[in-house]
Amino acid sequence: MSETKYTAEHEWITADGNVLTVGITDYAADKLGEIVFAELPAVGSSVETGKVVAEVESTKSVGEVFAPVDGTVTEANDAVVDNPELISDSAEGEGWLFKLEVADASVLDGEGFLTLDAYKTLIGE
Amino acid sequence: MTDNATTPPKFSPLHQVHVDAGASFTDFAGWQMPVRYSSELEEHHAVRNAAGLFDLSHMAEIIVTGPESAAFLDYALCGKISTVAIGQAKYSLLLNEEGGIIDDVIVYRTHEHRYGVVANAGNRFAAAGALASRAAEFDTTVVDESDPLALIAVQGPNSQAILEALPGLDLPQPVGELRYYWSELGTYDDGEILVARTGYTGEDGFELYILSRSAEKLWHELMRVGADHGLVPAGLACRDTLRLEAGMPLYGNELSPQIFPAQAGLGRVVSLKKESDFVGRAASEAGAPADARVLVALVSEGRRAGRSGYAVFAGAEDGDAEVGAVTSGALSPTLGYPIAMAYVDPQFSEVGTELFIDVRGKRIAATVTALPFYKRKA
Numbered sequence: 001m002s003e004t005k006y007t008a009e010h011e012w013i014t015a016d017g018n019v020l021t022v023g024i025t026d027y028a029a030d031k032l033g034e035i036v037f038a039e040l041p042a043v044g045s046s047v048e049t050g051k052v053v054a055e056v057e058s059t060k061s062v063g064e065v066f067a068p069v070d071g072t073v074t075e076a077n078d079a080v081v082d083n084p085e086l087i088s089d090s091a092e093g094e095g096w097l098f099k100l101e102v103a104d105a106s107v108l109d110g111e112g113f114l115t116l117d118a119y120k121t122l123i124g125e
Numbered sequence: 126m127t128d129n130a131t132t133p134p135k136f137s138p139l140h141q142v143h144v145d146a147g148a149s150f151t152d153f154a155g156w157q158m159p160v161r162y163s164s165e166l167e168e169h170h171a172v173r174n175a176a177g178l179f180d181l182s183h184m185a186e187i188i189v190t191g192p193e194s195a196a197f198l199d200y201a202l203c204g205k206i207s208t209v210a211i212g213q214a215k216y217s218l219l220l221n222e223e224g225g226i227i228d229d230v231i232v233y234r235t236h237e238h239r240y241g242v243v244a245n246a247g248n249r250f251a252a253a254g255a256l257a258s259r260a261a262e263f264d265t266t267v268v269d270e271s272d273p274l275a276l277i278a279v280q281g282p283n284s285q286a287i288l289e290a291l292p293g294l295d296l297p298q299p300v301g302e303l304r305y306y307w308s309e310l311g312t313y314d315d316g317e318i319l320v321a322r323t324g325y326t327g328e329d330g331f332e333l334y335i336l337s338r339s340a341e342k343l344w345h346e347l348m349r350v351g352a353d354h355g356l357v358p359a360g361l362a363c364r365d366t367l368r369l370e371a372g373m374p375l376y377g378n379e380l381s382p383q384i385f386p387a388q389a390g391l392g393r394v395v396s397l398k399k400e401s402d403f404v405g406r407a408a409s410e411a412g413a414p415a416d417a418r419v420l421v422a423l424v425s426e427g428r429r430a431g432r433s434g435y436a437v438f439a440g441a442e443d444g445d446a447e448v449g450a451v452t453s454g455a456l457s458p459t460l461g462y463p464i465a466m467a468y469v470d471p472q473f474s475e476v477g478t479e480l481f482i483d484v485r486g487k488r489i490a491a492t493v494t495a496l497p498f499y500k501r502k503a
Contacts, residue, residue, distance in 0.1 A: 030149070033160070033161060033165050033362055034164055034165055034166050036166070036428065036456045036458075037428040037429055037430075037456060039429075055485070057428075057429070057430065057456070058165075059165060059166065059169075059362065059366050059455045059456060059458060060160075060165070060362050060365070060455070062432065062485075084428075088164075
């Protein structure tokens with residue numbers, strides 16, 4: 001497993017080979033309030049960088065999840081569809097959203113992907 | 126609404142209490158108010174099943190005094206206030222000349238010639254200003270007392286037991302004898318307190334108007350005696366889902382200066398039987414245009430809720446007509462399915478009508494139902 005990376009859209013990403021695991025950050029989950037609904041991309045679907053691929057909703061608001069890179073969805077976390085509160089309880093753990101197979105995971109070392117420290121600076125922590 | 130980048134936020138006299146309790150805050154009409162303490166769902170369920178404690182100190186309290194106060198309020202508001210008894214409360218509306226809604230208010234008659242008008246925080250100056258200008262021809266005085274007053278609400282089925290357990294609350298009659306939409310003046314912490322059996326949650330409950338200096342003491346004492354009754358601090362997030370389930374309109378969502386009361390289902394609040402004139406009377410008598418949209422309640426299946434601003438369509442196909450827009454919506458914590466309020470063209474407002482809400486590109490079926498979505502057992 002590589003170092004976890006973050007985006008300005010409050011997503012986290014880890015890479016295992018060329019398979020990325022994507023979720024929303026604890027910070028984003030806290031700002032949304034308790035998650036009561038999650039819609040995830042279909043397994044096998046292709047996703048395009050920057051496009052909305054998943055949605056999480058609290059009673060008060062909607063959070064859109066963007067594809068961090070181009071890729072193919074290999075897995076969606078059915079546990080969060082059945083129990084959306086998993087995202088509130090463990091956004092950066094059991095509350096992961098989906099896995100993406102990508103051409104080259106080294107894109108995470110490029111621009112737009114933040115280290116934990118850089119992400120903390122972004123959210124003012 | 127002013128730009129808050131240049132306006133410093135306002136803080137409740139209970140702000141530090143909320144910080145200490147670990148609350149998350151949100152901007153509400155320029156105020157930093159608790160949106161939730163831990164879980165808005167747990168807070169919601171606590172109010173339905175036990176009790177919740179709300180800080181509503183951002184609300185505006187406007188005091189009206191003088192021998193012609195009743196006649197003045199009959200003129201300034203659309204309801205008949207002069208028949209409200211001492212101790213009684215009444216929901217009313219402040220209309221503009223065009224018959225639209227400047228604000229919705231609760232009027233408490235506390236004395237022969239003294240009334241408290243409680244307005245929304247975001248409309249504080251609009252409401253106080255309209256009242257003051259309408260008072261010109263009357264022997265009455267309008268004073269905005271919002272700053273020195275705090276408002277704490279205890280809401281939920283255990284509210285009465287909690288108030289009965291509160292030490293140091295001196296009231297002329299026991300709270301148990303207070304009827305819904307009645308209030309009484311008493312003493313707490315060597316100061317005046319108004320205890321009112323009113324609220325915005327659809328549950329039994331009380332609203333406590335008190336001097337800001339006593340707010341912390343009252344909050345802590347209520348939390349202490351409420352511990353045995355399941356009382357939890359409750360934020361604005363659950364207040365919104367509670368009022369939505371109870372079918373209560375929210376200013377800015379369901380009510381605005383462009384909306385006639387009749388469109389919002391509040392026609393009964395406008396007293397056209399009142400003999401005297403009131404601001405907005407002529408427009409109210411003429412009524413809203415026949416094709417004006419009306420407020421409806423919508424229920425859907427699944428878990429995906431329509432939200433404020435989402436378009437409502439007559440059918441599921443691209444070519445089907447857009448017939449309205451959602452004003453409030455959420456996955457109902459109590460009912461477990463999505464609920465929404467929306468303004469729709471009148472021919473689509475009948476209970477049972479099948480409509481569709483455009484939820485970010487997907488049309489979700491929604492059925493018109495009767496308000497409220499949730500009603501407590503008597």
